[in-house]
Structure formats: structure tokens, C-alpha cells
Amino acid sequence: MTDLLSLIKETGAYRAVEGDKKRGMLSHAYLLITADGANLDNYLKIFSKLIACKDGCACGDCRACRLIDEGVYPDVYRFPKDGEAITAEEVNLLIEESYIKPIEGDKKIFVLSHAENMNLAAQNKLLKTLEEPPKGVHILLGTTSEFPLLPTVKSRVKKIEIPAFTPEKLFNALKDDYPDEQKLKQAIACGDGTVGGVVSLYGDEKLSLVEDLVMDVLVNMQSSKDVLDYSIKISSNCQDITDFITVLKLTLRDLLVLTEGRETEVFNKSKISALKNAQNFCTGSIVYALEHAAEAEKRKKFNANQTMLLEWLLFKILEGKYKWRKL
């Protein structure tokens, strides 16, 4: 099993809650924010343990920690019970339950997962409990985005954030479970700094598919007539063109060092022979393409239209290719 606890223990989020506990000042409500939707529940479990553990930390060995791991600790309540979104009815249950004393310890923990899916009625119902919960009650909200939450909810909780992890930390945490070193490094380089993101890139064939698409564009896209075909091909294979742009940037970087004769510095060694087919590119056109890929990434963040952005980028790659055409 991937050692998520070691990763989390090094975050400011963990240290903040640990510090609160040491000072006997645990907040009655925390909002845990992470971009890693796939591991949100795992992270919430770690923080539940940290709060409930008899020890100062999420020791993993005491009765509370073990039962939380198994999902059967009687003083931890998880919502939604089933389904994707916590309903107003469930919040009613939570409120009723919050007045009943804990069974094992002195704390009762309510874990609200994927709070971003809660509708306004459910959020509104929760407000009073968030403001004045019964003694010993701690509410742990977990979300992948804080934007769908009401400002009145956010103002009543202590915000703790899991940041993007560095490539080194991700590599060390994942190398035992994902032994193909080259593939793992590539997945980390293309990922978003989350464990879930890296695992999904490593696990499926998506990454090599995107790599092939990028190579196809660099080697075979010859004229503006091709742009539309490639745009359709890329859009139908990448739900989000960010993946395409990220892999494009890495490939261009490899192409650049290869063009400059620094073959040993190529990151993705398995693609060297394929890169050598992209001969129409010289330093000028690669740098030009890199600059426009970075610009496309920026525009994507501001919600530019995906198809138009992709076509614009492909045109720019072609433009650069001919602007600095080798004579």
C-alpha cells in the first residue's frame, strides 16, 4: 500500500491539526481541500485518526486508529452514506446524532466527503451545527474545490489544504507499488502533483496514447489542411487537452536537447528514435512551439474554448516549423 500517511505528515495541513490537538485547541470544524478526488476519503481517514487517536498523532496502532482504518469506529460518522452528494436529510441525521454522547472516546467525528456536491439546502442546514456544535463534536469536511461552498460555511470552518507534492516526494511514496521507474517518472512529470493523478496516468494506457498523438503531430502534421484532422483526433482521445499540452511540452523539451546534440539529457529515452523522425524542427521552431504551448496552457486555465485553443496551437506549431525552416 502506498504510504499516504508519510506524505500527508509533511504537509502544513497535518501539522496544523496536530498542533491544535497538542494545545488542546482542536477546531470544531475543518475543511480539507485537495485536488486529489481519488484519495479524498483516504486523506479524511488520516485526519479522523489524527483527531481521535489516543496518541498525539495518527499512530495507526491504537484501537481508535485501527477501527477507523476498518471503517467501523463507532464515534466516526461518514456522509454521504451512499450516493454522491450529502442530502439535507442526511444533515438532519447528523444534527440529531451530534447531541448523543460518543461511545468509545470523548470525541465524535462527522466526516463529510465531497462537500463540493452538497446542495444549498444541505449546506444551509449545516450552518448552525458548524457554528455551535455540541461539546466534543468535530466536523471534518472534505472537498476537491471550495468554490461550490457557501461563504457562510467557509467562514465557520478552519481551512486546511493538501498542496501539490513535489516529484521527489511522489516518486518515493509510489516507487514500491509502481516499479516501472521510467513509466512512473513520466507519469509524475505529466501529472498534477497528486497521488491519484500519477496513479491514473501510470495505470492506464492513456499516457502512451497521448505520447503517440504528440509524436504524430510533430512528425506527420505538414500543412494547415491537416490541422482540423489532428484537432478532431486529439479532442476525441483527450477529454481535457491539458494532458496533450503537458506531454507536448515535455516532448518538445526532449526534442530541443536532442536537436542540440545532448542526447543523454533526453528525459523519455524510449522515444529517442521517434524523436529523430521529427527532423523538420530546428531550435527556433521548437522554442516557438514551446512558447505557444505555455500560452495555450495559460489560456486553458481561463476557460478558453478547447477546440479553438487546440487549433490555434496546432497552427502555431506549423507556423514555427516553416518560419525557421532549414534551408
Ligand SMILES: [Zn+2]
Ligand atoms: Zn492511534
